[in-house]
Amino acid sequence: MRKYIRLALYLIVTANISSAFAGPKEDYFKALEIDAANVVSGLLLQGFDPNERDAQGQVGLYLALRSESWAVVDALLKHPGVQIDAVNAAGETPVMMAALRGQVELTRRFLERGAQINREGWTPLHYAASSSEPGVVSLLLDRGAAIDARSPNGTTPLMMAARYGAIDAADLLRKRGADASLRNERGLTAADFALAAGRDTLAQRLQAAR
Numbered sequence: 001m002r003k004y005i006r007l008a009l010y011l012i013v014t015a016n017i018s019s020a021f022a023g024p025k026e027d028y029f030k031a032l033e034i035d036a037a038n039v040v041s042g043l044l045l046q047g048f049d050p051n052e053r054d055a056q057g058q059v060g061l062y063l064a065l066r067s068e069s070w071a072v073v074d075a076l077l078k079h080p081g082v083q084i085d086a087v088n089a090a091g092e093t094p095v096m097m098a099a100l101r102g103q104v105e106l107t108r109r110f111l112e113r114g115a116q117i118n119r120e121g122w123t124p125l126h127y128a129a130s131s132s133e134p135g136v137v138s139l140l141l142d143r144g145a146a147i148d149a150r151s152p153n154g155t156t157p158l159m160m161a162a163r164y165g166a167i168d169a170a171d172l173l174r175k176r177g178a179d180a181s182l183r184n185e186r187g188l189t190a191a192d193f194a195l196a197a198g199r200d201t202l203a204q205r206l207q208a209a210r
Contacts, residue, residue, distance in 0.1 A: 035069035102133025129161035154184035163193035
């Protein structure tokens with residue numbers, strides 16, 4: 001409800017601003033923030049590019065996921081021209097943000113649209129492992145995600161789960177064959193990540209698995 005109130009206020013304000021200071025692009029990115037799917041859909045029908053980037057180089061699909069604007073995400077995913085694997089300056093794709101947000105069904109929809117699972121550097125599984133929802137980890141593994149994928153600094157999904165994600169996700173990765181003996185560029189193992197997070201019991205299990 002608050003998002004729609006904010007939208008109404010925004011439309012009142014922008015109605016009084018000259019076109020020199022506002023336009024479809026501004027309306028689009030504001031609508032992404034407040035989950036105004038009707039505004040986004042209307043702009044897309046008028047021919048607005050769903051792959052337009054903001055000043056920071058982020059595409060709308062990524063921003064909508066980051067803002068948890070689920071109705072807008074749904075509208076963009078239905079658009080045939082949206083680039084599912086659009087990469088931002090940090091090397092992130094929208095499916096990575098969906099995985100980080102713990103959105104199992106949305107992640108599934110991305111995969112059905114052909115989103116890339118395995119890639120150089122950080123992967124969707126790294127992001128899923130950092131989430132509180134182990135279901136995304138399970139989904140990605142079932143779809144062929146590389147379980148010991150290495151980030152640019154050698155971090156694995158198991159390390160991310162041990163430090164940031166659900167303990168269930170760390171246990172799931174271990175049961176599915178993740179290598180607990182691997183070290184990143186700093187020489188740290190998944191057990192070290194768990195210890196840093198105060199997860200002593202998990203650290204003991206990971207140490208025993210090395």
